[in-house]
Amino acid sequence: MKTEMAAIEIRNLTYKYQNAEAPVLQNLNLTIEKGEFALVFGPSGCGKTTLCRCLNGLIPHFYGGELEGEIFVDGLNVRETPPAKLASHVGLIFQNPENQLFSFNVERDVAFGLENLGVPPEEIRKRVDWSLELVGISDLKDRAPWELSGGQQQKAAIACVLAMQPSILVFDEPTSFLDPLTARGIFDVIARLRRELNLTVIVVEHRLEALAAHASRLILMDRGKIVLNGEPRKILAEAAERLSLKVGVPSIVLLHRRLSKLGILKDLTPLTTSEMAAQLRGVLTRD
Amino acid sequence: MIKLENVGYVYPGGVKALRGVSLTIGEKGSLAIMGRSGAGKTTLIKHLNGLLKPTSGKVTVDGVDTRKATVAQLSRKVGIVFQNPDHQLFAETVEEEIAFPLKNFGFPQDEIKTRTEWVLELFNLTRYRHHSPLSLSGGEKKRVAMASVVSWKPKYLVLDEPTLGQDRENKLRLRELFEEFMGEGRTIIMVTHDVEFTAECGFNVALLVDGKVSALGSAQEILSNVELLKEASLAAPQMAELFLELEGVGAQPVFTVEEAERLILSRLMAGAEKP
Numbered sequence A: 001m002k003t004e005m006a007a008i009e010i011r012n013l014t015y016k017y018q019n020a021e022a023p024v025l026q027n028l029n030l031t032i033e034k035g036e037f038a039l040v041f042g043p044s045g046c047g048k049t050t051l052c053r054c055l056n057g058l059i060p061h062f063y064g065g066e067l068e069g070e071i072f073v074d075g076l077n078v079r080e081t082p083p084a085k086l087a088s089h090v091g092l093i094f095q096n097p098e099n100q101l102f103s104f105n106v107e108r109d110v111a112f113g114l115e116n117l118g119v120p121p122e123e124i125r126k127r128v129d130w131s132l133e134l135v136g137i138s139d140l141k142d143r144a145p146w147e148l149s150g151g152q153q154q155k156a157a158i159a160c161v162l163a164m165q166p167s168i169l170v171f172d173e174p175t176s177f178l179d180p181l182t183a184r185g186i187f188d189v190i191a192r193l194r195r196e197l198n199l200t201v202i203v204v205e206h207r208l209e210a211l212a213a214h215a216s217r218l219i220l221m222d223r224g225k226i227v228l229n230g231e232p233r234k235i236l237a238e239a240a241e242r243l244s245l246k247v248g249v250p251s252i253v254l255l256h257r258r259l260s261k262l263g264i265l266k267d268l269t270p271l272t273t274s275e276m277a278a279q280l281r282g283v284l285t286r287d
Numbered sequence B: 001m002i003k004l005e006n007v008g009y010v011y012p013g014g015v016k017a018l019r020g021v022s023l024t025i026g027e028k029g030s031l032a033i034m035g036r037s038g039a040g041k042t043t044l045i046k047h048l049n050g051l052l053k054p055t056s057g058k059v060t061v062d063g064v065d066t067r068k069a070t071v072a073q074l075s076r077k078v079g080i081v082f083q084n085p086d087h088q089l090f091a092e093t094v095e096e097e098i099a100f101p102l103k104n105f106g107f108p109q110d111e112i113k114t115r116t117e118w119v120l121e122l123f124n125l126t127r128y129r130h131h132s133p134l135s136l137s138g139g140e141k142k143r144v145a146m147a148s149v150v151s152w153k154p155k156y157l158v159l160d161e162p163t164l165g166q167d168r169e170n171k172l173r174l175r176e177l178f179e180e181f182m183g184e185g186r187t188i189i190m191v192t193h194d195v196e197f198t199a200e201c202g203f204n205v206a207l208l209v210d211g212k213v214s215a216l217g218s219a220q221e222i223l224s225n226v227e228l229l230k231e232a233s234l235a236a237p238q239m240a241e242l243f244l245e246l247e248g249v250g251a252q253p254v255f256t257v258e259e260a261e262r263l264i265l266s267r268l269m270a271g272a273e274k275p
Ligand SMILES: Nc1ncnc2c1ncn2[C@@H]1O[C@H](COP(=O)(O)OP(=O)(O)OP(=O)(O)O)[C@@H](O)[C@H]1O
Pocket: A146, A147, A148, A149, A150, A151, A152, A177, A179, B011, B012, B013, B015, B016, B017, B035, B036, B037, B038, B039, B040, B041, B042, B043, B044, B083
């Protein structure tokens, strides 16, 4: 049954992997509205990937284990919806791109999901070309995945998911294999798609520098729980205040905090170097 | 010293991944190799322990031509941690994964035990010692892969994307380890896209563009040169970018929050003293 509701609605989610001793997610609650760009961060091993797997149905349909609570994605109850059906609503780009590529060439990998959905051949052609072009790897379409560099594999994995045109995109540490300018370029594209098509975007990332400015919301996880959740500037300021030894806080945010404590800066926590530069110019040129 | 002399490498399929790389490593400290996806970084480091042999040119490790030694022999000196940890992990438990190379290199039993405990603790893995490496998170797998090489203390420690999946605390520990190793005369060679981490570590930087070294210098020089960085698809660290935007504030490139704070305070004082 499909009802009009938030893009993601998670209630009291507790999850334990098969044969594991303790649950990895504990009583987690989260609502993400349609059209949001949520940036999720948190220490290594805190459950970020596990949360992603709950959104596209890998958990529980593939991993099994013990799941309590409710997960709704695009109005669909994940527990009751087959993963193949979920795939046209939500696309997950895996942390390890290799696990997303299994055929003998990039083009076939990108077409695979569409063929499974029974999309007509001309439409497949169009979407494959479109998504390869968007991530900038049209020239690699005939290569085998094992003949690609790490970053090229990551771009191919992103193309696979974009081709499905889901309304919710979930990226699990997408910039880990990408150079900074390529990562910037891809996220400029994603941000544009989000505006044009009203997509919901969820990104797990340690390096907040590159993505904080795109985010409508920041979510900090720790030990299977959501510990901070809200407006990006507010969350960054809070993380800088008490968590900077645990999670990476962008250096402009750390500098801003120091200078604010000294009473030098008074404006909001900056998200970009340009914003920070403007604030500093204000005090440096004042007489 | 590891010496690459005009090294070229062509993959069997015909891709020219390296096009004449000349580089001497281990003379003047540790090195970060950076550059665009597909520039040839991983291909380059696979030459350091003989896993790939150059199709032209020559690689020597402390004078030994990599064509004339086995990977096993070279590995004792040159330990490589690969980009994708899944390619490296195979044992049933984390503990066995770490102990395996130590056994292979013939370390005595008690030494194996001491070193295993040391790296388990260092990489925050003690609570997973009896877990299967396959059941770990991405960042944890990467740490197991690093632990199982760091344990034998190679003279040259080569890491492909060491900060992959790592949080702040683990990055700080990694930096401390690098300092310890360098203090013992070892050399770290890391491939990374993490400009912030490279700036923090203060390694020398080699930029790789289309299979060639386009620039080589200190982190200070390279990571503040916007033109060079752009060609290698990199961005300057945030503090450097900030001061480039604030043209005229500070003559030297700024990399740390502490330096930045000092500089701004001194500017404000100087301004206040003006008549
Ligand atoms: N096994 C292989 N067979 C054929 N070509 C390959 C193979 N591995 C890499 N290549 C190609 O060689 C070039 C260099 O790849 P390499 O993996 O060294 O890049 P890299 O600099 O490490 O990139 P990244 O930052 O994305 O990991 C690329 O064009 C890549 O597609």
